[in-house]
Amino acid sequence: MNPPAALVDQVLAGQRLALARLITLLENEDPAGRAALDRLFAHTGRAHIIGVTGSPGAGKSSLVNQLARSFRHPAAEVQPLTVAIIAVDPTSPFTGGALLGDRVRMRDLAGDAGVFIRSMASRGALGGLARATAAAAQALDAAGFDVILIETVGAGQAEVDIARLAHTTLVVEAPGMGDDIQAIKAGILEIADILVVNKADRPGAENTLRALRGMLENGRNSADGWQTRLVATVATEQRGIAELRAAIDAHAAHLRAGSAWAERDQARLQAELEALVQRELVARWRAGLSPADYQQTLKRLAARELSPYQALEQLLTQAERGG
Amino acid sequence: MNPPAALVDQVLAGQRLALARLITLLENEDPAGRAALDRLFAHTGRAHIIGVTGSPGAGKSSLVNQLARSFRHPAAEVQPLTVAIIAVDPTSPFTGGALLGDRVRMRDLAGDAGVFIRSMASRGALGGLARATAAAAQALDAAGFDVILIETVGAGQAEVDIARLAHTTLVVEAPGMGDDIQAIKAGILEIADILVVNKADRPGAENTLRALRGMLENGRNSADGWQTRLVATVATEQRGIAELRAAIDAHAAHLRAGSAWAERDQARLQAELEALVQRELVARWRAGLSPADYQQTLKRLAARELSPYQALEQLLTQAERGG
Numbered sequence: 001m002n003p004p005a006a007l008v009d010q011v012l013a014g015q016r017l018a019l020a021r022l023i024t025l026l027e028n029e030d031p032a033g034r035a036a037l038d039r040l041f042a043h044t045g046r047a048h049i050i051g052v053t054g055s056p057g058a059g060k061s062s063l064v065n066q067l068a069r070s071f072r073h074p075a076a077e078v079q080p081l082t083v084a085i086i087a088v089d090p091t092s093p094f095t096g097g098a099l100l101g102d103r104v105r106m107r108d109l110a111g112d113a114g115v116f117i118r119s120m121a122s123r124g125a126l127g128g129l130a131r132a133t134a135a136a137a138q139a140l141d142a143a144g145f146d147v148i149l150i151e152t153v154g155a156g157q158a159e160v161d162i163a164r165l166a167h168t169t170l171v172v173e174a175p176g177m178g179d180d181i182q183a184i185k186a187g188i189l190e191i192a193d194i195l196v197v198n199k200a201d202r203p204g205a206e207n208t209l210r211a212l213r214g215m216l217e218n219g220r221n222s223a224d225g226w227q228t229r230l231v232a233t234v235a236t237e238q239r240g241i242a243e244l245r246a247a248i249d250a251h252a253a254h255l256r257a258g259s260a261w262a263e264r265d266q267a268r269l270q271a272e273l274e275a276l277v278q279r280e281l282v283a284r285w286r287a288g289l290s291p292a293d294y295q296q297t298l299k300r301l302a303a304r305e306l307s308p309y310q311a312l313e314q315l316l317t318q319a320e321r322g323g
Numbered sequence: 324m325n326p327p328a329a330l331v332d333q334v335l336a337g338q339r340l341a342l343a344r345l346i347t348l349l350e351n352e353d354p355a356g357r358a359a360l361d362r363l364f365a366h367t368g369r370a371h372i373i374g375v376t377g378s379p380g381a382g383k384s385s386l387v388n389q390l391a392r393s394f395r396h397p398a399a400e401v402q403p404l405t406v407a408i409i410a411v412d413p414t415s416p417f418t419g420g421a422l423l424g425d426r427v428r429m430r431d432l433a434g435d436a437g438v439f440i441r442s443m444a445s446r447g448a449l450g451g452l453a454r455a456t457a458a459a460a461q462a463l464d465a466a467g468f469d470v471i472l473i474e475t476v477g478a479g480q481a482e483v484d485i486a487r488l489a490h491t492t493l494v495v496e497a498p499g500m501g502d503d504i505q506a507i508k509a510g511i512l513e514i515a516d517i518l519v520v521n522k523a524d525r526p527g528a529e530n531t532l533r534a535l536r537g538m539l540e541n542g543r544n545s546a547d548g549w550q551t552r553l554v555a556t557v558a559t560e561q562r563g564i565a566e567l568r569a570a571i572d573a574h575a576a577h578l579r580a581g582s583a584w585a586e587r588d589q590a591r592l593q594a595e596l597e598a599l600v601q602r603e604l605v606a607r608w609r610a611g612l613s614p615a616d617y618q619q620t621l622k623r624l625a626a627r628e629l630s631p632y633q634a635l636e637q638l639l640t641q642a643e644r645g646g
Contacts, residue, residue: 034632041630055380266625273624274605276635281604282597301596302589307364308457309357312599 004035011040011143016116019143023118026135029128037135040142045265047084047141048252051166052151053191058174059198061087062235063244064151065109070245071147072114081146082114086136088129088152116145131279134165134272167264168251170244172196173212175204192228194247200232200240224260226251285319293318327358334363334466339439342466346441349458352451360458363465368588370407370464371575374489375474376514381497382521384410385558386567387474388432393568394470395437404469405437409459411452411475439468454602457488457595490587491574493567495519496535498527515551517570523555523563547583549574608642616641 010018025033050067052060064085071081109115120133133150140148150165171192195216197208209232216228229247233240255261297314300306306314333341348356373390375383387408394404432438443456456473463471473488494515518539520531532555539551552570556563578584620637623629629637 038630038632042627045627057378262625266621269624269631270621272631273621273634273638276631277608277638278601278605280635280639281608282601285600285604298589298593298596301592302585304365304368307361308592308595308599309361311596312603315596315600316603 004032004039007032007036008039011036011139012043014143016113019116019139020118022139023120023136026139027120027132029132033135037138040139043142044138045141047137047145047148048168049137049141049148049150049166050248051169052149052172053169054172054196055174058172059235060151060172063170063172063196063198063233064149066233066235066238066241067149067244067248068109068115069238070241072109072112074245075242080114082116082144083147083149084116084140084143084145085118085149085151086133086140087117087119088133088150116140116143130165131272131275134268137165165268167255167261168193168248170194170196170248172198173208174199175202175208193226193251194244195228195230196244197230197232198235201234201237205232224255224258224263226254226260288319289315290318327355327362330355330359331362334359334462335366337466339436342439342462343441345462346443346459349462350443350455352455356458360461363462366465367461368464370460370468370471371491372460372464372471372473372489373571374492375472375495376492377495377519378497381495382558383474383495386493386495386519386521386556387472389556389558389561389564390472390567390571391432391438392561393564395432395435397568398565403437405439405467406470406472407439407463407466407468408441408472408474409456409463410440410442411456411473439463439466453488454595454598457591460488488591490578490584491516491571493517493519493571495521496531497522498525498531516549516574517567518551518553519567520553520555521558524557524560528555547578547581547586549577549583611642612638613641 007018007022011022022033022036026037052064052067054060064087068083068085071083074080109117118136120129120136137148137150169191171194173196175197195212197205197212199205200209209230212230216230229250231240231244231247233244235241255264294315297306297311297318301308301311330341330345334345345356345359349360350356375387375390377383387410391406391408394406397403432440441459443452443459460471460473492514494517496519498520518535520528520535522528523532532553535553539553552573554563554567554570556567558564578587617638620629620634620641624631624634
């Protein structure tokens, strides 16, 4: 009657089915998953976590597949690395369910025991997805994968938060995607360790590259001394993948040379911890609240008898009296 | 020595400068803004709040400008309505600052006292932006604007959350923006009361319209009995704007005919209240925490001596001892 222990052993032994099962437990926020992760956590901290974000339509999935190939089948004299891919999928905020299936990807990388692919979908709150993605990355890290690629679909704050789970963040754009893009680029530019212009054979690629180069020259030099790199790729034709791979390796070497690796690791864990604290505090508050009092407050709020802040005061006072 | 009272009177009197000042206070989470909003809140609940979200590059800003025009200069025999636009801008998660200036928009609608335009930028946490946007919408509602257009730039969960502030949600797409789009559409389709294909004169528009029509036919009929409408527009040429306006009016009439208007209003206020509760609980927890204990826990977490969940338990136990 101790499934977490068995599951932990199986995951540490690299059993794929056990790993898939654990991630499902983590996704469902099952206590058994949490118990297993508590035991696995000591085995984490070794994988290179790479976040891939950027505009929809930029071809992130193809790029991630090609990157995975390049880790599996590197140039001669380079050691192949094992790769896990977490595809954080767009989903209905109401019904959940991953839309970009694993199967499409599997055609490309199927049958390779050194590759593990998992889609993760939003189930309800966004916080849940970030939490589950962080937990899945830890499980894959403990299972011994050398590289964990976390691919997100959008370029919003949510995706940025998920990309921050990474040691190395790739921001992928395609040429000529409209005016808003320019603004978005500026917004996510600062999280990019490597900027990728994919579909670089398309019209407008030179303009996009020039614009981004300009922004990089005017822009940041990251706090830890890394100069953001710009790489052009055509993932569907495997062009630029070697250059991208070289930029990724250079970034990893840069992080490992100084204290940056440890700092990013700690910042990530702190963010995860604070998200857990927040959820727990809300859960405890809710458990201590009288449903009748809550409904009464909501009713007065809707009737404009209380402002949101006045309703807040009332609820917290009631919770204190109740607790 | 009671600036909130003066500010409240000025906002209720429709003084634009006071309104701009109040929104800045709300954006900065200044207690004076909160005090003013407490007094203004009784005057809210009248405006029609319209959320506009969708993919980057879909031309949302042009569309919002054209919509604002159509509210200001309707067909004969229709009463013009006053319009406020809140443009929720993409920003750096680190430095903040709105990138799409108000000035670009102002060229189009400048000098019209019945239009108020405001950009809001993320300052730090995303929750802060959603909170400030909700508060700004309340201030504009109290100030008497008939229509409040909330435009967001991305199509991620964050934008979805902000769009949920609305009575009516428009999701805007452009033709042929790549494969990922298809999935994103499905993800945000369910929040759309009205789906807009803008730039409908572009190649691929027919395909996009057909695909969306198919999804709508297979898809939902909203809980409150509204059938999502599909409208094609070319905002830059003012094509389709009258049809879009008609769809918006039909949705408003639908909501007002039944209990749906009140239900959406209450759901929105409840979400806002719960976000406030969450923030307050975290602030109180943090205030009660010993920095030394916290650093110690973080250190053990980074050393993998504690898992995130074990660190959580430790922090909450310490907070209870401390409190």
